């Protein structure tokens with residue numbers, strides 16, 4: 001076993017981890033960012049929408065944005081019931097994720113692709129890389145390792161409730177500038193979506209994980225309907241699937257010398273499933289707290305992260321979690337009751353608009 005020393009180890013190089021690594025490295029501490037994938041962000045597991053407000057937090061490098069979005073259209077039981085201004089971007093997530101990692105490296109973070117965090121001892125992380133185990137000594141660990149987080153396991157704080165999303169990239173017959181979401185009782189605990197990307201679209205279905213056995217069939221029917229209506233072409237270009245934590249923010253995101261950020265912390269919006277903005281905001285806050293803890297040789301400074309997160313996003317994401325519970329409790333096949341339930345809980349409707357610009361998909 002070899003031995004390495006860093007101030008901060010960031011596990012997972014998605015938007016949360018790359019942003020945390022960049023932030024901490026810019027503050028002058030030694031950062032190692034690692035990801036079990038050789039190319040983080042691929043295969044893409046995302047519908048790729050972000051609100052324009054993302055530019056408050058990061059630089060969007062050329063190639064990250066495929067097209068602009070103006071509005072969010074909501075369909076319930078196949079009726080268009082709302083068109084809401086929702087300025088945003090459709091990303092190329094592979095380019096976006098890799099540009100965030102590049103920015104972390106430019107700030108001074110070291111990046112290890114193909115390196116999986118496997119275990120933890122008192123102040124060390126055991127990493128599997130190139131068929132070998134490497135021990136890394138560090139002061140702070142940031143868990144940015146997605147919905148089923150290994151660092152969360154070390155902290156005894158893990159997501160329990162998930163939506164599963166299955167998506168095809170399809171030819172789009174006419175360009176459009178809205179993201180469209182479709183609610184029907186059969187999409188249990190979720191919805192279908194069509195997000196345009198130039199001459200293609202990400203078209204998918206998300207349902208509560210307990211209903212994953214029907215998701216293929218639901219997506220096939222959704223795509224067939226879109227093709228029949230002349231909205232989508234017939235031949236899928238590629239497909240992707242992934243888990244989205246929808247149980248709400250985890251109560252514990254700081255323990256000992258460890259912090260959880262992004263999906264690992266349950267910081268996706270529990271109703272929309274959107275999590276890129278939260279991941280980036282978390283990354284900034286956790287990266288700052290980690291750097292301060294190192295620079296002041298005071299691990300109690302790590303507590304600044306959950307405090308700041310709570311004041312910025314806690315109310316908004318907590319409310320989303322309660323709305324998700326309400327949806328799950330009252331899901332119904334009665335068309336009128338179903339429409340009313342969605343109107344009470346979906347972000348496009350009066351009473352649910354607060355903070356919407358952060359999670360408008």
Ligand SMILES: Cc1cc2nc3c(=O)[nH]c(=O)nc-3n(C[C@H](O)[C@H](O)[C@H](O)COP(=O)(O)OP(=O)(O)OC[C@H]3O[C@@H](n4cnc5c(N)ncnc54)[C@H](O)[C@@H]3O)c2cc1C
Nearest residue numbers: 012014015016036047048049117146165242262263275276
């Ligand atoms: C189908 C689908 C559609 C979605 N659409 C949208 C959307 O349109 N807009 C939006 O805002 N959000 C969307 N989301 C959610 C969004 O993708 C996530 O919220 C976002 O990626 C969270 O970023 P993250 O950095 O926390 O985690 P991730 O992006 O999941 O990154 C975690 C990284 O950790 C790595 N990792 C895991 N375990 C280890 C380990 N032990 N050691 C080392 N590395 C590890 C993984 O390889 C991965 O690269 C969607 C999700 C899905 C599944």
